[in-house]
Amino acid sequence: MTDNSSSVFDLAPLAAASHGGNNDPRLPKPRYVGCPQNASRMPYTKYIAYDKQVPFEYPQRTWPDKKLQRAPRWCSVDLRDGNQSLVNPMDSERKLRFWNLLVSMGYKEIEVGFPSASETDYDFIRMLIERELIPDDVTIAVLTQAREHLIRKTYEALRGCKRAIVHFYNSTSVLQREVVFRKGKDGIKQLAVDAAKLCKELEAEELAGAGRGIDISYEYSPESFTGTEPAYALEVCDAVTDIIQPTPEHPMIINIPATVEMTTPNVFADQIEFLDQNLARRDSIVLSLHPHNDEGMAVAATELALLAGADRVEGCLFGNGERTGNVDLCTVGLNLLVQGIDPQIDFSNLHEVRKVVEYCNQIRLSERHPYIGNFVFTAFSGSHQDAIKKGMEARELAAAQQNADLDSFLWQVPYLPIDPKDVGGTYEAVIRVNSQSGKGGMAYLLKVNHNLDLPKRLQVEFDKVVQRYADETKREVKDEDIWRLFKDEYLPAEEAGKHAALADTDTAAGAGEGAPLGVNGQRLEQWGRYRLLGANIMSDESGSDTVIKVKIQDNGASAAGAAGAATGSAGSVRTGAKDPVVRTLSGVGNGPIAAFVNAISVLGVTVSVLDYAEHALSAGGDAVAASYVECQVGDEPETQIIWGVGIDSSITTSSLKAILSAVNRTLR
Numbered sequence: 001m002t003d004n005s006s007s008v009f010d011l012a013p014l015a016a017a018s019h020g021g022n023n024d025p026r027l028p029k030p031r032y033v034g035c036p037q038n039a040s041r042m043p044y045t046k047y048i049a050y051d052k053q054v055p056f057e058y059p060q061r062t063w064p065d066k067k068l069q070r071a072p073r074w075c076s077v078d079l080r081d082g083n084q085s086l087v088n089p090m091d092s093e094r095k096l097r098f099w100n101l102l103v104s105m106g107y108k109e110i111e112v113g114f115p116s117a118s119e120t121d122y123d124f125i126r127m128l129i130e131r132e133l134i135p136d137d138v139t140i141a142v143l144t145q146a147r148e149h150l151i152r153k154t155y156e157a158l159r160g161c162k163r164a165i166v167h168f169y170n171s172t173s174v175l176q177r178e179v180v181f182r183k184g185k186d187g188i189k190q191l192a193v194d195a196a197k198l199c200k201e202l203e204a205e206e207l208a209g210a211g212r213g214i215d216i217s218y219e220y221s222p223e224s225f226t227g228t229e230p231a232y233a234l235e236v237c238d239a240v241t242d243i244i245q246p247t248p249e250h251p252m253i254i255n256i257p258a259t260v261e262m263t264t265p266n267v268f269a270d271q272i273e274f275l276d277q278n279l280a281r282r283d284s285i286v287l288s289l290h291p292h293n294d295e296g297m298a299v300a301a302t303e304l305a306l307l308a309g310a311d312r313v314e315g316c317l318f319g320n321g322e323r324t325g326n327v328d329l330c331t332v333g334l335n336l337l338v339q340g341i342d343p344q345i346d347f348s349n350l351h352e353v354r355k356v357v358e359y360c361n362q363i364r365l366s367e368r369h370p371y372i373g374n375f376v377f378t379a380f381s382g383s384h385q386d387a388i389k390k391g392m393e394a395r396e397l398a399a400a401q402q403n404a405d406l407d408s409f410l411w412q413v414p415y416l417p418i419d420p421k422d423v424g425g426t427y428e429a430v431i432r433v434n435s436q437s438g439k440g441g442m443a444y445l446l447k448v449n450h451n452l453d454l455p456k457r458l459q460v461e462f463d464k465v466v467q468r469y470a471d472e473t474k475r476e477v478k479d480e481d482i483w484r485l486f487k488d489e490y491l492p493a494e495e496a497g498k499h500a501a502l503a504d505t506d507t508a509a510g511a512g513e514g515a516p517l518g519v520n521g522q523r524l525e526q527w528g529r530y531r532l533l534g535a536n537i538m539s540d541e542s543g544s545d546t547v548i549k550v551k552i553q554d555n556g557a558s559a560a561g562a563a564g565a566a567t568g569s570a571g572s573v574r575t576g577a578k579d580p581v582v583r584t585l586s587g588v589g590n591g592p593i594a595a596f597v598n599a600i601s602v603l604g605v606t607v608s609v610l611d612y613a614e615h616a617l618s619a620g621g622d623a624v625a626a627s628y629v630e631c632q633v634g635d636e637p638e639t640q641i642i643w644g645v646g647i648d649s650s651i652t653t654s655s656l657k658a659i660l661s662a663v664n665r666t667l668r
């Protein structure tokens with residue numbers, strides 16, 4: 001029986017009348033052309049706008065002009081709200097693991113259960129108290145409905161505890177008043193007042209008893225606040241604080257739950273600012289938020305409500321909780337971090353946190369979960385990869401120029417709002433390559449994993465090979481695929497296998513077992529007509545020219561294209577192979593490269609070097625160098641512009657190998 005005669009269902013005619021949908025002539029026309037707006041089949045007249053259910057306006061709001069400046073007080077409700085939403089609620093082993101995790105991360109207020117609801121919850125709380133597992137700077141909270149027998153049981157559960165928050169609640173929404181409690185506003189307020197009175201009595205009994213006395217604080221929640229008239233919620237909260245009589249030295253928590261998220265975050269923020277400005281005894285109240293995520297905006301609602309004056313946030317790690325979950329404490333905390341605000345919680349090992357949370361909740365996190373999902377630091381698309389690679393390089397350079405420690409240096413990398421290392425990750429998954437990727441991604445992986453810093457035009461050339469492979473296989477091109485394609489394209493396998501810096505599992509030379517894999521896993525055959533066996537470099541008698549003597553193995557014309565293209569004509573078999581012939585050649589030029597080009601001209605190969613780059617692959621005595629040459633090979637009109645790559649412990653030899661690599665590729 002309600003004390004107002006109207007029913008929530010009286011809104012039905014209003015709902016039907018107030019809707020016109022997109023075709024409503026009263027609505028302004030959409031500002032786009034060529035996209036007809038047809039009425040959908042969705043039964044939208046069944047629903048009514050929030051402001052028609054619970055009208056509220058607070059034009060004097062000031063929160064839009066504010067900025068977040070510090071972390072709120074945090075309270076984890078994983079062991080209560082999170083736990084009550086699980087298919088299999090946590091047993092005590094899982095609860096204890098979760099508890100230890102929360103304590104280690106730095107949570108100082110932890111709601112540990114609903115002791116009057118289940119033996120498991122009751123026993124867990126007793127265990128924490130009896131085994132003295134609650135650190136001095138951590139306060140447990142326990143939840144109870146505003147019902148006498150449940151409140152009594154709650155105090156029983158707390159016996160012997162040094163300090164605790166007793167959290168009591170009752171629903172206040174228009175809908176629940178009518179359909180659940182069948183009470184009017186006064187009746188509902190009375191529930192809360194009676195509960196508050198009983199709490200005070202039990203606290204006094206506890207103090208008068210033989211025990212040490214518990215340092216109790218109170219928390220009251222007008223549950224289903226979002227469906228409650230804010231002025232009425234204020235009235236109920238004031239009635240509760242009137243009984244509890246908090247003081248600035250011993251405040252109480254007024255916790256405002258978006259039990260069901262029903263509005264855009266700005267409306268929630270307005271409501272919070274209204275409470276912040278109008279609650280009686282505000283200086284003795286910790287104004288707390290308890291947002292749920294039904295419309296997917298809990299994080300936004302929390303952040304705006306913090307601007308609006310809230311002091312404290314309740315939520316769960318990674319947003320576990322009833323239905324779509326409670327607000328995600330990790331996301332809100334890390335959003336502060338990336339604004340340069342200390343979140344007061346340790347997220348530095350978020351991957352470990354995730355493991356424990358997934359184990360305890362028995363729920364897997366999504367690949368896209370903010371800050372921790374498997375893909376959240378990964379770019380597949382070309383322009384993102386290009387920007388990330390350049391951003392990382394620019395940051396490294398800037399830190400080096402300022403002589404600053406890179407780990408703590410200002411983070412400014414496109415597409416990455418946070419340094420993955422700051423949450424215990426690595427850069428490994430930052431760039432992954434598929435058919436959406438460009439040269440930047442492939443070049444990044446070759447640089448990071450194989451120390452090869454390809455010149456830009458070589459990147460463009462090799463990217464075509466990778467792209468073709470991605471299009472043909474229609475799947476991700478893993479680092480090992482890129483490396484295999486690169487070796488097959490530029491470095492005969494036998495050469496790559498010689499260098500520890502480049503070694504991997506498939507470095508065995510030649511076709512058959514151990515040869516590199518191409519598209520669809522077929523083995524690629526070794527190819528390459530010419531192979532450098534040795535070089536002897538001297539100055540001529542005048543000292544102005546270089547004289548070179550080289551030994552080159554000629555595998556014969558049939559070896560030139562034996563493997564087929566790296567991208568797919570795998571399986572072509574080297575037919576008619578002859579024994580290799582070793583040839584000794586000599587040449588003269590104004591440097592080793594010119595002399596070498598001159599020497600190999602007797603093979604009928606015309607080469608001119610257009611561009612050249614080199615760098616060390618490793619440091620120390622056994623340093624290895626990589627050379628990249630862009631060559632024009634062949635005679636007009638049949639010339640080709642093509643890159644070659646060479647790797648050797650001698651920088652000169654690596655450049656000669658690079659020239660042969662280019663020549664071999666033209667013959668392939």
Ligand SMILES: CC(=O)SCCNC(=O)CCNC(=O)[C@H](O)C(C)(C)COP(=O)(O)OP(=O)(O)OC[C@H]1O[C@@H](n2cnc3c(N)ncnc32)[C@H](O)[C@@H]1OP(=O)(O)O
Pocket residue numbers: 081084114116117118144145146147150169170171180181191223259322
């Ligand atoms: C939004 C939230 O997350 S609130 C927390 C919700 N969590 C839980 O409910 C988990 C634990 N709960 C339980 O195990 C059980 O509900 C118990 C043990 C607490 C209570 O069990 P029961 O009394 O058997 O059942 P139930 O919860 O259905 O009680 C419903 C009765 O309590 C009343 N009630 C429900 N909530 C409250 C409240 N906060 N304050 C006062 N009365 C309440 C209902 O109106 C209903 O009254 P009626 O029987 O006169 O119609």
Ligand SMILES: CC(C)C(=O)C(=O)O
Pocket residue numbers: 081143169221223224255257258259290292
């Ligand atoms: C008890 C309250 C705080 C609650 O869990 C909710 O409203 O979601």
